[in-house]
Amino acid sequence: MTVRAFDPDYEVPREHYELILDAARHGPSGANAQPWHYIVVTKPETKLKISEYFVAEQRRRARLKMKFPTPDYRGVGTAPGVIVVASDFRWVRAFPVLRDDDSPLNDMYKENAERILLQSVAASTMSAHLAAAALGYNVWWITAIGQQEAQEAMKPLLGIPEDLSVLDIMCFGPPKKAPYKRWKKRLDEIVNWDRFDPAHYWTEEQIEEWIRTRRHRVMYRDESNID
Ligand SMILES: Cc1cc2nc3c(=O)[nH]c(=O)nc-3n(C[C@H](O)[C@H](O)[C@H](O)COP(=O)(O)O)c2cc1C
Structure with missing residues (x-):
């Protein structure tokens, strides 16, 4: 069950991060390419900065009248566990594509290869979520704030190379209020x-x-x- 506000005083033991990410490591992936990277964010100031991007983006969407019911992203700043999930789209080449070919036919295969990559990272991320749940935590899966600008803001903050894409953020911890x-x-x-x-x-x-x-x-x- 998703929660979007956690107990801010709880500290996640290092072995819990390792158990959670070991579950992610064992996730299935197309061509067994394992096209994922996980960045554990432990510094409170970094968590806060990430949450600030989200809050700013939420305000912009409200101004643009997107009418999407957005949650309170300040919860990211105080989440005990924050893990950034990144991928490298160059791995699409590991899946069935016509290499060095930009024909419309290859576009079709490339699109499918991107789908395989995203499914693979989701499978690994879900394993992490299940492991966190098995440890008694509640989780929060955040993909919706991944547009180019947020990516560009987040990458230098975490030293993520240009070639990688930030796909989502996993927050977890004991919930602040009873989950529903x-x-x-x-x-x-x-x-x-x-x-x-x-x-x-x-x-x-x-x-x-x-x-x-x-x-x-x-x-x-x-x-x-x-x-
Ligand atoms: C791919 C994916 C993207 C999501 N993105 C967001 C997000 O950006 N922000 C958010 O607050 N919740 C996000 N969620 C959480 C969903 O809103 C939540 O899982 C859904 O409302 C069902 O609630 P439950 O997890 O408690 O069953 C995402 C979940 C998934 C699987």
């Missing part, structure tokens, strides 16, 4: 047996309606209290 379970689709709504059940298909109108009327509720409310 969010709405999830029912099992029978997402599982199909042998053939895709057409009743499971969402039209564009239904998706738009969900975004307009449900999204803000399912993101920040207990599932028993969303209506």
